[in-house]
Amino acid sequence: MPDIDPTDHEIAELGPKIKDVDDADELREMLELEADGEDRAPVKTLIESRIENVEGEDEEIDPESVDLSDLTVADIANLVRDIEEVAVLEDMLEREEAGQDRKTAKGQIEDRIESIEGSDDEGDGEQLEYVPPEEKHPDLDHPTADKQWIESLEDAEYRDMWVYCETQHGELIDVSMEMLGKARRLMDDYNDRYGGDEDGEPEDVVAVLVGDSVGELTEQVIEYGADRVVYLEDDRLERFRHKPYTEIFCSMARAGGQVADDGHEDVEWKDYDEPRYTVFPATNNGRDLSALVQGELDSGLASDCSGLYIEEAMISNPAKTGTPGDSVEFERILHMKRPDFSGFEYSTILCIDKPFRDFHPQGASVIPGSFEIPEADSDREGEVVEYEMDLDDEWFQVDVTEFDTLDSGVDLTGHDVVVAMGRGIGDSPTEGIELGLDLVDAFDDAVFGLSRGVITSSYNFEGHVESYIGEDRQIGESGQVVEPDVYIAAGISGAIQHKVGMDESDTIIAVNTDPDADIRGFSDYYIEGDLFEVLPRLTEAVEAGELATAVAEASDD
Numbered sequence: 001m002p003d004i005d006p007t008d009h010e011i012a013e014l015g016p017k018i019k020d021v022d023d024a025d026e027l028r029e030m031l032e033l034e035a036d037g038e039d040r041a042p043v044k045t046l047i048e049s050r051i052e053n054v055e056g057e058d059e060e061i062d063p064e065s066v067d068l069s070d071l072t073v074a075d076i077a078n079l080v081r082d083i084e085e086v087a088v089l090e091d092m093l094e095r096e097e098a099g100q101d102r103k104t105a106k107g108q109i110e111d112r113i114e115s116i117e118g119s120d121d122e123g124d125g126e127q128l129e130y131v132p133p134e135e136k137h138p139d140l141d142h143p144t145a146d147k148q149w150i151e152s153l154e155d156a157e158y159r160d161m162w163v164y165c166e167t168q169h170g171e172l173i174d175v176s177m178e179m180l181g182k183a184r185r186l187m188d189d190y191n192d193r194y195g196g197d198e199d200g201e202p203e204d205v206v207a208v209l210v211g212d213s214v215g216e217l218t219e220q221v222i223e224y225g226a227d228r229v230v231y232l233e234d235d236r237l238e239r240f241r242h243k244p245y246t247e248i249f250c251s252m253a254r255a256g257g258q259v260a261d262d263g264h265e266d267v268e269w270k271d272y273d274e275p276r277y278t279v280f281p282a283t284n285n286g287r288d289l290s291a292l293v294q295g296e297l298d299s300g301l302a303s304d305c306s307g308l309y310i311e312e313a314m315i316s317n318p319a320k321t322g323t324p325g326d327s328v329e330f331e332r333i334l335h336m337k338r339p340d341f342s343g344f345e346y347s348t349i350l351c352i353d354k355p356f357r358d359f360h361p362q363g364a365s366v367i368p369g370s371f372e373i374p375e376a377d378s379d380r381e382g383e384v385v386e387y388e389m390d391l392d393d394e395w396f397q398v399d400v401t402e403f404d405t406l407d408s409g410v411d412l413t414g415h416d417v418v419v420a421m422g423r424g425i426g427d428s429p430t431e432g433i434e435l436g437l438d439l440v441d442a443f444d445d446a447v448f449g450l451s452r453g454v455i456t457s458s459y460n461f462e463g464h465v466e467s468y469i470g471e472d473r474q475i476g477e478s479g480q481v482v483e484p485d486v487y488i489a490a491g492i493s494g495a496i497q498h499k500v501g502m503d504e505s506d507t508i509i510a511v512n513t514d515p516d517a518d519i520r521g522f523s524d525y526y527i528e529g530d531l532f533e534v535l536p537r538l539t540e541a542v543e544a545g546e547l548a549t550a551v552a553e554a555s556d557d
Helices: 011-018 024-036 041-058 073-080 086-098 103-117 145-149 174-194 214-223 242-254 284-296 423-427 429-442 463-468 518-522 531-543 547-556
Strands: 158-164 205-211 228-233 274-281 301-305 307-315 328-339 346-349 362-366 383-386 417-421 446-450 486-490 507-512 525-528
Touching (some): 073 086, 073 103, 158 174, 174 205, 174 274, 174 328, 205 242, 214 228, 242 284, 274 284, 284 301, 284 362, 423 429, 423 531, 429 446, 429 486, 486 531, 507 531
Parallel strands (some): 158 205, 274 362, 301 362, 417 486, 486 507, 507 525
Antiparallel strands (some): 328 346
């Protein structure tokens, strides 16, 4: 007899309970109980999905026998990373060509073959010739023209992953802890893979804190994964300011290196030129700071990322290799995964050096909610560095004389249910929002969210509804990432920017009049209908404790 009898629970209660069951046999017993009892189709689907997940966690994909048509391009990319035999890869390439013949899938396989074998091309093209910048750009005289003249540092050294830890009201925000946990995992794997830096020394996670009284948070960031904390506190830094925050971060990054320009050429805690990697939160302030810092450090930035990993990259572009016709494998490259604007795909951004030019740090900003918050380890030890530098009074020329501070924004995470509304409310915006709020009220633990389309629209809302229309309720790439037990999307088409903010939800119920809406492709239940008619029925069903039945009937209709 399993610990959980599904017939005793509604589907909304069952979802979070089943997530903790890791025994496939126990799940099958639950499935039999449901089939012999109420025999609810949605509940059986939920249990069957969990069985697939549990069994899939232990199942290894055999590259020699797997049906490639069952795999996405991302699945193939993950699969080929660990294959060392060229014959196996060539067989996969032939099977892909005979099957779906996807260009991007073949490219992943071919890149892996090249990374093992090297380029077959003899590289008989002419090697790029170095031309001093003053000769290459003799006519440039704009104040920022020298950005095009940046040259690589002589024998430059780059180390460590730096994490900018944003704070609000004297506390770390969640995404700061998420990034520390991810950085810890990345650098642990990095040190195992490469044996540390080029000299065999382990590389670290360095947390950066800037603000007022941030010294009180140093032990906390160590508990979440930092090896070293570098902080600067000043009461003038209570609020985020572009200029001083940028100058401080860049001064820290350049301290002890060839390009240090602030008298910190010799610091005990850092003996390299600049960080190898930098990671920032993709919050309003984090987006600003990441762009300013990476620009000042003369490197690039992949913004709004939802995935990060460090790996080799086989590159054939002569602008990067220096020799036309050659393919070169670059090591220690931070692969920064972000949603594409064109559809349900992701782009992976690389920041790779080129001849006579270094692109470091390799920088990314991370969408809040993309990674799990790690467990704090109170036994972890790390180095704490109080950074000292003169703050120029000119950086504080603008005074904020009056402002309102919200006690807290709307946190959409951690709730059992999220009800999200999209532009399907267009016929009657106020009524549409009210119907969504009625559904939220019917649940014990639910919260109301929005797609970006509603927030940026020109809808006119009346009465109390207007107070629910704000960026703090936005879900998606430039908003919050949620993973509730049940996600109800009403009038949302399912653009990739929204998908990345909710597609890890346990059960997704979509309501839309368009039978071909993109969201249908990743919903567990799709109700083709007008939200103005469907939502009242769902609200009544929740109040009567019959949501699963109502959803099943509506989706069948």
